[in-house]
Amino acid sequence: MHTLDGYNGIEREHSTLTFSGMNGGNYVYHGTCSKGEFFVIKNSSLNDFIIDKSMGTINVYEVFKWPLTIGEHHDFSFRDPLASVQMHVSVEGAEKITAPAGSYDSYRILTKGxxxxxxxxxxGPLKEVIWYAPEISHIIKSEHTDHTNKSSIYNWYKTEMLSYQPGEFRE
Incomplete structure (x- = not known):
């Protein structure tokens, strides 16, 4: 994956994410980037979550509700140590999306909040468009913008999958 600055197209981050296995019904991925190593944990619905040990809570960034159905929508709230977010998610349609990793049939999912x-x-307001490819069970591309309370764009970035290689199945 790589993340590009939305204004100038310059790469902000380059990372590699490898599926490590299952732990307690959750998907665990090992990642590396310029800042070092990290882990991503997704629940059984493929939603990211953060465990806040100080508050004893688990906060789920609930973009995906299965099965994905065009026209379906839902709301969720999310809190992490830096911010709280209220979001509305809608599955807007299906389209073929192309990223450096290839072309995939995908669902276009809009999150606004x-x-x-x-x-x-x-x-301020924020918006993210996500293209999810069911063929490989992964997000192929996304574009994120958020604004300050004065309506100026605070962050604008695009993330795309650079390559995809299926792992070996192990029992």
């Missing part, structure tokens, strides 16, 4: 900084009065 509001973010609120946990440590200040900063807040």
């Amino acid at each position: 509001q973010w609120h900084n946990a440590n200040s009065s900063a807040s």
Whole structure:
């Protein structure tokens, strides 16, 4: 995967994500990037989540509700140490999407909502478009924008899959 600055197309981050296995019914991925190694954990619905040990809570970024159906929509809230987010998710349609990893039939999923900084009065709208390819059970591409409460764009970035290689099945 790589993340590009939405304004100038310059790569902001380059990372490799490898499926490591299952742990407690969750998918565990090992990643490397310029900042070092990291882990990504997704629940059985392929949604990212954060465990907040200080509060004893699990916060799920619930983009996916199965089965994905065009026209389906739902709302969710998410909180991490930096911000709280209220989101509306809609499965807008199906389209063929091309990224460096190839072309895939995908679902176009729109997430829109509001973010609120946990440590200040900063807040604003955010939007992310996600293209999910069921053939490989992964997000192929996404584009994220969020704004300050003064309506200026605060972040704009695009993420795309550079390559995909299926792993070996092990029992």
